[in-house]
Amino acid sequence: MSDITTSAALQPVSIKRHRRWHIIVFLFPAFLVYTAVMILPLVETLRQSFYNLVDGQLTFVGLANFKVLFGDARWAHDFWNALRNNLIFFAIHMCVQNPIGVALAAMLSLPKLRFVTFYRTAIFLPTLLSFVIVGFIWKLILSPLWGVTPWMMDLVGLKAFFSPWLGKPSSALIAVALISVWQYVGIPMMLIYAALLNIPEEVIEAAECDGITGWSQFWKIKLPLVLPAIGIISILTFVGNFNAFDLVYTVQGALAGPDGSTDILGTLLYRTFFGFQLQLGDRSMGATIATVMFLIILAGVSFYLFIVQRRIRRYQF
Numbered sequence: 167m168s169d170i171t172t173s174a175a176l177q178p179v180s181i182k183r184h185r186r187w188h189i190i191v192f193l194f195p196a197f198l199v200y201t202a203v204m205i206l207p208l209v210e211t212l213r214q215s216f217y218n219l220v221d222g223q224l225t226f227v228g229l230a231n232f233k234v235l236f237g238d239a240r241w242a243h244d245f246w247n248a249l250r251n252n253l254i255f256f257a258i259h260m261c262v263q264n265p266i267g268v269a270l271a272a273m274l275s276l277p278k279l280r281f282v283t284f285y286r287t288a289i290f291l292p293t294l295l296s297f298v299i300v301g302f303i304w305k306l307i308l309s310p311l312w313g314v315t316p317w318m319m320d321l322v323g324l325k326a327f328f329s330p331w332l333g334k335p336s337s338a339l340i341a342v343a344l345i346s347v348w349q350y351v352g353i354p355m356m357l358i359y360a361a362l363l364n365i366p367e368e369v370i371e372a373a374e375c376d377g378i379t380g381w382s383q384f385w386k387i388k389l390p391l392v393l394p395a396i397g398i399i400s401i402l403t404f405v406g407n408f409n410a411f412d413l414v415y416t417v418q419g420a421l422a423g424p425d426g427s428t429d430i431l432g433t434l435l436y437r438t439f440f441g442f443q444l445q446l447g448d449r450s451m452g453a454t455i456a457t458v459m460f461l462i463i464l465a466g467v468s469f470y471l472f473i474v475q476r477r478i479r480r481y482q483f
Contacts, residue, residue: 212453214450215232215450215457218230218231231451232454235451235458248430248434252410255339255407256403259346260400262343264396266347267355267399268358270289275359290353291352292351292352293352301345301416310333333424334424338423338428342428346410365387365388400470401466411430414433421437422434431458
């Protein structure tokens with residue numbers, strides 16, 4: 167009898183797992199909204215790039231729109247100009263915004279720094295402002311007629327270096343990019359700051375026991391450990407810059423002047439798809455430009471996920 171009881175006790179007991187249908191119920195509204203707002207427009211845009219109006223009828227033309235975009239002199243000039251400006255716009259953010267964000271995060275993480283909450287809030291506050299407000303405020307600040315910049319530069323004896331930066335083709339794009347850096351530098355700062363706070367205390371204590379303190383500790387210990395966060399910030403900067411439109415439109419208008427010097431892919435897409443002033447909108451060419459933008463972003467994200475992230479994964483705990 168005891169042998170039968172023991173063998174019955176040793177037999178595995180099957181546990182019936184309940185299906186959690188409530189998860190699907192709660193996710194379905196979000197999935198429905200995301201599909202309607204993001205997925206379906208993306209699919210329709212990709213489909214539209216292979217069609218064009220022929221004798222008033224929407225006709226499948228294959229890669230003809232892409233041949234026009236890259237082969238026609240007028241379209242190719244506008245596209246390559248916008249792409250070059252977009253790359254410069256992205257490079258300024260990578261070389262100015264992100265290093266400043268890392269430096270600010272490192273200073274905020276200092277244990278003896280006072281008023282950390284105030285500094286953190288003040289630096290992050292411009293991120294919460296509307297791009298319309300930021301654009302118009304900086305247009306007023308940099309105006310050579312009624313802006314405060316000439317007066318402030320005169321106070322420190324640098325008025326001779328003032329120039330209407332937004333009105334000159336050689337400096338307009340850099341000025342707009344720096345305005346964007348001022349507005350969004352709080353995002354990399356907060357992400358790096360959170361990553362620094364997430365470093366285990368045991369690692370810091372071990373470094374101090376080895377005599378590694380101060381900025382040497384940051385460069386040798388902390389910075390390698392926050393490389394995954396820096397990688398995330400880099401890819402977010404890439405995606406955000408190649409989707410940029412709002413600030414350039416607010417500061418320089420749809421024509422992205424002067425003389426197209428601030429024209430990026432977003433403003434080119436807007437003018438092409440919706441038209442502007444006497445220019446009629448072309449839905450097929452607009453969808454073609456949007457498709458090229460999508461492919462560029464997809465290539466950048468794929469490069470990060472399959473190459474960069476694998477290399478920095480060894481620093482993660």
